[in-house]
Amino acid sequence: MxxxxxxxxxxxxxxxxxxxxxxxxxxxxxxxxxxxxxxxxxxxxxxxxxxxxxxxxxxxxxxxxxxxxxxxxxxxxxxxxxxxxxxxxxxxxxxxxxxxxxxxxxxxxxxxxxxxxxxxxxxxxxxxxxxxxxxxxxxxxxxxxxxxVQNLSTNDTSSKVAYVLLKLSERYGRVENDQIHVEIPINREEMANYAGVTRETMSRKLSSFEQSGIIRTKGHKMIIIINKKALMDLI
The missing domain is CATH 2.60.120.10 (Jelly Rolls)
Structure with a gap:
């Protein structure tokens, strides 16, 4: 209201x-x-x-x-x-x-x-x-x-999620020790809506990126990008 x-x-x-x-x-x-x-x-x-x-x-x-x-x-x-x-x-x-x-x-x-x-x-x-x-x-x-639109047209969900992480990092990221600390302004459901994937896919891909050493999550509002090039290579 x-x-x-x-x-x-x-x-x-x-x-x-x-x-x-x-x-x-x-x-x-x-x-x-x-x-x-x-x-x-x-x-x-x-x-x-x-x-x-x-x-x-x-x-x-x-x-x-x-x-x-x-x-x-x-x-x-x-x-x-x-x-x-x-x-x-x-x-x-x-x-x-x-x-x-x-x-x-x-x-x-x-x-x-x-x-x-x-x-x-x-x-x-x-x-x-x-x-x-x-x-x-x-x-x-x-x-x-x-x-x-180009990113949404792909069937590669890794590319979609990587794109959203990079876009959020451009606006909300700060560099610390060669890593990008991104204060996420939206919840996981909204991140999924931004990427054009389901919430389950978003959670699964974030976990996969974390296991691969590309990112590190810190609660629900902070994502640390450890390997920006790896995300860029996915797009």
Whole structure:
């Protein structure tokens, strides 16, 4: 269940986190803050549903959000995991009332900032450099989606699981003593949904990778990648 926030941002930290606004000076950032809407969502809440008409840019201020698609049987396919400073809905800024082709779901309690399409239209007109950065981000995400689709099309479950581990390590990993410590933001069921495999297959492959010395698990929220090259060779 979402909750409206009565107060507006008291600082410009939210806008400064967002890559597309990085070239703006403090005055412009403050102007963006004045236009920004604010809302809290609890873990499990939907920020938007697939098919909803698009009307705003969403910015993740705190917490984590997953973008997912569901088939007619309710099977989930996770497309992307977003955290602090990430945004979504940018593609729809260039179209009129197009429905979202994904659902956005809070995977933790989150604080979300929003900018309406009409306000973004003004910002894009006044700051063409933002437009270029959004187009660059759209291009990057299209490439990521193509890579995900290519990985999902394979029948090799080892490749699917390795791909997800590497993608999570890019965003949530830190290097310590030539190993990558990945703080996993999602549970095993969601990891399976991201990889396009069953939960049982995900657990079995993680155990196999661990027995082979490729990774080491530390509870349910930490995976240590010992041999990154071995994972890359599986893809």
């Amino acid at each position: 979402d909750q409206d926030l009565c107060s507006t941002c008291r600082n410009n930290l939210c806008a400064k986190k967002v890559s597309i606004f990085s070239s703006l000076d403090d005055r412009d950032i403050n102007n963006i803050v004045k236009l920004t809407g604010h809302k809290n969502y609890f873990k499990g809440d939907f920020l938007c549903h697939e098919g909803d008409l698009s009307s705003k840019l969403f910015i993740v201020n705190e917490g984590k959000v997953k973008l997912s698609k569901f088939n007619k049987d309710g099977k989930e396919q996770i497309l992307r995991i977003l955290s602090n400073g990430s945004f979504f809905g940018e593609f729809y800024l260039f179209s009129d009332n197009e429905p979202y082709n994904f659902s956005a779901i809070a995977i933790s309690d989150v604080k979300i900032c929003t900018l309406s399409k009409s306000d973004m239209d003004v910002l894009l007109k006044d700051h063409p450099e933002i437009n270029q950065k959004i187009l660059a981000e759209i291009s990057r995400r299209l490439i990521q989606t193509e890579n995900l």
